[in-house]
Amino acid sequence: MRRRLLDLLLSPCCRHVMEADAEWRRAPAAQGAERGAASARGADDVVELGHLICALCKQRYQVIDGIPRLFPAVELAPGVSQTRTSFAWEWLRHPGPRPEDREVFLEETQIPAREFAGKLVLDAGCGMGRYARVAHALGAEVVAFDLSDAALRLADLARQSPRFHIVMGDLLHPPLREHAFDIAVSLGVLHHTQDTQAAFKRVAELVRPKGLMSVWVYGKAGRLADFSTNPLRAGRGWVASHRPLAWLVVGMRHAISDALRLLTVRLPVRLLYALCYPLAALGAVPALKYLTFSVHHDFKVRLIEDFDWLSPFYQYHHTKEELAGWFQAAGFTVLKILPHGLVPKPGILARKTDYGVERR
Numbered sequence: 439m440r441r442r443l444l445d446l447l448l449s450p451c452c453r454h455v456m457e458a459d460a461e462w463r464r465a466p467a468a469q470g471a472e473r474g475a476a477s478a479r480g481a482d483d484v485v486e487l488g489h490l491i492c493a494l495c496k497q498r499y500q501v502i503d504g505i506p507r508l509f510p511a512v513e514l515a516p517g518v519s520q521t522r523t524s525f526a527w528e529w530l531r532h533p534g535p536r537p538e539d540r541e542v543f544l545e546e547t548q549i550p551a552r553e554f555a556g557k558l559v560l561d562a563g564c565g566m567g568r569y570a571r572v573a574h575a576l577g578a579e580v581v582a583f584d585l586s587d588a589a590l591r592l593a594d595l596a597r598q599s600p601r602f603h604i605v606m607g608d609l610l611h612p613p614l615r616e617h618a619f620d621i622a623v624s625l626g627v628l629h630h631t632q633d634t635q636a637a638f639k640r641v642a643e644l645v646r647p648k649g650l651m652s653v654w655v656y657g658k659a660g661r662l663a664d665f666s667t668n669p670l671r672a673g674r675g676w677v678a679s680h681r682p683l684a685w686l687v688v689g690m691r692h693a694i695s696d697a698l699r700l701l702t703v704r705l706p707v708r709l710l711y712a713l714c715y716p717l718a719a720l721g722a723v724p725a726l727k728y729l730t731f732s733v734h735h736d737f738k739v740r741l742i743e744d745f746d747w748l749s750p751f752y753q754y755h756h757t758k759e760e761l762a763g764w765f766q767a768a769g770f771t772v773l774k775i776l777p778h779g780l781v782p783k784p785g786i787l788a789r790k791t792d793y794g795v796e797r798r
């Protein structure tokens with residue numbers, strides 16, 4: 439981690455500034471224009487191994503492999519611990535960044551590419567960091583935040599670039615400064631925490647007034663009246679003309695998936711991963727592939743996506759109305775709603791008002 443990151447951190451125990459008990463070294467990789475003024479102030483100095491200490495209560499937090507581990511001092515709840523293990527398993531096996539990541543990121547965040555240059559961006563739940571990498575490539579300074587060891591896959595990038603930081607922690611207790619970020623994105627994450635709405639609020643608090651926040655969460659059928667106003671991607675006309683049927687299919691799919699997950703989230707991670715091999719093979723069979731949770735053309739990606747669906751302990755589902763309500767309560771104005779296919783995928787881009795004050 440770079441010294442600069444300390445400016446953005448607060449201890450998870452007291453939300454107080456932290457001091458480093460570690461030996462800072464000059465960053466060897468930071469060069470040229472990237473180095474500049476930050477280096478002159480020593481903000482560019484790095485630490486690989488050491489501790490951060492809460493300046494108020496003196497609680498110590500480890501920095502290992504250059505990544506601060508800022509978890510609340512209490513033991514993680516079993517469900518959170520399972521989530522952490524299963525996502526680390528998943529993302530440490532993922533084939534890595536894909537050519538389509540940039541396009542998917544821009545489509546799913548609904549943020550124009552030009553918005554990122556020079557901005558401070560939080561990727562809340564970065565996984566192995568495919569989208570944090572895109573934001574960085576678009577010119578942003580990025581804080582990639584995650585619960586799991588998946589973030590280790592970004593350690594080299596963080597060593598190389600003074601504009602890339604990694605933090606491990608829990609989004610329900612984010613060790614980050616309020617109103618610090620120009621942009622916060624959270625793609626497919628908040629519904630995997632113990633409480634989606636509470637995690638949403640914590641992330642929303644980190645966005646500066648007039649800043650942007652883009653979130654998508656897993657969808658559910660909800661009320662037919664709401665389902666009927668869901669925005670659809672081009673080419674999904676058949677869903678539009680058969681809304682009640684589509685609504686029933688989505689509701690049934692959800693019920694079957696929930697029943698299946700009662701078992702799968704309790705299986706040992708290795709066994710579940712092995713069971714996902716036949717499922718991923720089925721994902722290439724015409725028609726039958728819709729019985730699985732991924733129809734991606736790459737077998738390895740299907741395997742990971744099937745596992746991703748069946749393994750995490752927490753997996754909540756929401757409607758676009760719920761998500762929009764959370765944004766409004768946190769003082770944001772909704773700008774765009776993400777269009778999707780048959781299965782709802784509530785995704786919203788919103789801007790914080792001048793004050794970003796929660797309305798009561």
Ligand SMILES: C[S@@+](CC[C@H](N)C(=O)[O-])C[C@H]1O[C@@H](n2cnc3c(N)ncnc32)[C@H](O)[C@@H]1O
Pocket residue numbers: 521522525526529562563564565566567568569583584585586588607608609610624625626627630631632746
């Ligand atoms: C489905 S993955 C999405 C990762 C990334 N956004 C992407 O699309 O590639 C969900 C991620 O959320 C992280 N996560 C789950 N609960 C979390 C929490 N309480 N705090 C921080 N991250 C969490 C998991 O570790 C996992 O990497």
Ligand SMILES: [Zn+2]
Pocket residue numbers: 449451452453454492493494495496497
């Ligand atoms: Zn403290």
